[in-house]
Amino acid sequence: MTAPDPKAAPCPICGQPASPRYRPFCSRRCADVDLGRWFSGQYRVPSTEIPSETDEKYTRRVDPDDEVG
Numbered sequence: 679m680t681a682p683d684p685k686a687a688p689c690p691i692c693g694q695p696a697s698p699r700y701r702p703f704c705s706r707r708c709a710d711v712d713l714g715r716w717f718s719g720q721y722r723v724p725s726t727e728i729p730s731e732t733d734e735k736y737t738r739r740v741d742p743d744d745e746v747g
C-alpha cells in the first residue's frame with residue numbers, strides 16, 4: 679500500500695525498519711530469532727518432569743507384538 683512508516687518501531691532484533699508484514703520485525707528471520715529466544719526462555723521444561731501418560735497411550739497404539747512371521 680504505502681511506504682514503510684518511518685515512525686514504526688525498528689526491528690527489536692537487528693534494528694532495521696520493521697516490515698509491515700513481519701511487524702514488529704523486519705523479516706521472518708528476525709521473527710524466528712525472537713520466537714526462538716522466547717521458547718528457550720519460557721519453555722524450559724525439565725525432561726523428567728513430564729508425565730508419560732500420554733506417551734504411553736501413544737506407544738500402546740503401536741503393537742509391539744505385531745511382528746512378522
Ligand SMILES: [Zn+2]
Nearest residue numbers: 689692704708
Ligand atoms: Zn530484523
